[in-house]
Amino acid sequence: MPESPPPHARGLCASDALGDGGDAVPFALRYQGQALRAFAVRYQGQAVAYLNRCAHIGMEMDWQANRFFDADGQWLLCATHGAAYHPHTGLCVAGPCVGARLVPVPLLEHHGQLYWLPEPPFSTLELST
Numbered sequence: 001m002p003e004s005p006p007p008h009a010r011g012l013c014a015s016d017a018l019g020d021g022g023d024a025v026p027f028a029l030r031y032q033g034q035a036l037r038a039f040a041v042r043y044q045g046q047a048v049a050y051l052n053r054c055a056h057i058g059m060e061m062d063w064q065a066n067r068f069f070d071a072d073g074q075w076l077l078c079a080t081h082g083a084a085y086h087p088h089t090g091l092c093v094a095g096p097c098v099g100a101r102l103v104p105v106p107l108l109e110h111h112g113q114l115y116w117l118p119e120p121p122f123s124t125l126e127l128s129t
């Protein structure tokens with residue numbers, strides 16, 4: 001684990017804000033010139049983040065605000081046509097885009113805090129025009 005997060009790391013939330021299989025913490029970023037939403041969740045202890053953009057036709061996925069997991073907290077679901085993604089890999093395992101993947105966003109967990117890393121192809125909204 002590094003001594004401290006790199007200077008460009010962006011604070012996201014306290015680690016305990018992400019319950020295993022629970023609600024997501026949303027955030028916004030720029031990806032390939034587009035302002036988009038992203039989300040962070042925790043699964044089996046590991047925090048992960050993805051663009052909130054289904055691999056099927058690019059819709060936002062949450063079926064209720066910040067709710068991506070199924071009722072059992074095992075799969076990330078898209079509300080539009082039911083794609084199911086593995087939380088650790090972002091791989092679609094059921095639905096209309098099997099084999100496609102969500103776009104992962106780099107996260108860092110350090111001393112009880114979560115950070116996302118605005119590294120290419122991602123950037124912060126405020127640094128881009």
Ligand code: FES
Binds near residue numbers: 055078079080082
């Ligand atoms: S837009 Fe997500 S399954 Fe179709």
